[in-house]
Amino acid sequence: MSAPARRRAAVLGSPIAHSLSPVLHRAAYAELGLDGRSYDRFEVDEAALPGFLAGLEPGEWAGLSLTMPLKRAVIALLDGISPTAASVEAVNTVLFTDDGRRTGDNTDIPGMLAALRERGVEKAEEAAILGAGATASSALAALARLGAGEATVYVRSEARGDEMRQWGERLGIRVRTAPWSQAARALTAPLVVATTPAGATDALAAEVPPGAGALFDVLYDPWPTALAAAWTGPVIGGLDLLVHQAVLQVESMTGVPRAPLAAMRAAGEAALHAR
Secondary structure (H helix, E strand, C coil), X not given: CCCCCCCEEEEEECCCCCCCHHHHHHHHHHHHCCCCXXXXXXXXXXXXXXXXXXXXXXXXXXEEEECCCCCCCCHHHCCEECHHHHHHCCCCEEEECCCCCEEEEXXXXXXXXXXXXXXXXXXXXXEEEECCCHHHHHHHHHHHHCCCCEEEEEECCHXXXXXXXXXXXXXXXXXXXXXXXXXXXXXXXCEEEECCCCCCCHHHHHHCCCCCCEEEECCCCCCCCHHHHHCCCCEECHHHHHHHHHHHHHHHHHCCCCCCHHHHHHHHHHHHHXX
């Protein structure tokens, strides 16, 4: 008997072995009773992406999750992208339609918003962002939706600063930049978003002030980071972001309107604890 149509999904990226996406999506399928669905992971870099997409069996795939370095490389290979994805030129979700189209979306931005709101952060008039990579542009988009009028971005190079100011103009939020050497000043902001790689903010842990605002640290492994462990205010972690954006992916790939957030989070926590 042939496999049911559009029952396959996967996460692509390089490196990808660390990804928790299979754990989260499979937990959702189990909770929802979607026994016929599968969710895998594949090591795919930018050079291999066109061939991978071309080799997918028509009618078999529901969608793909994308991580770095594919979020921008995939855009040229799609038939269209959502306004949310276009706002930051980044796609983390590919959906396959019955008419053969490939469409791209971005669940990172609404996932960030949902994670912040779950922890009581409904509005942010100003914020600080540590780092200026791809995640930082999504953070700017989320902050703009929270009503932030200004964000200060702490960068390691002037070129990165120029890029973030351009993103700010595009997204409708005023961006100021400051050198990374002054990053300790960020810790007094009402909301701090750390978008840097593991270890990059460890030296700031000793500078956390009493009664700090909210911290959104997008890392989830290792967790807690030194900065998150030292933080004196509310903390939102990378697993919160990962779960909320995965909820949106599950809903769009399966057509089920309410993915089981609690079961997905529990599965992610258990997987991280086992590492």
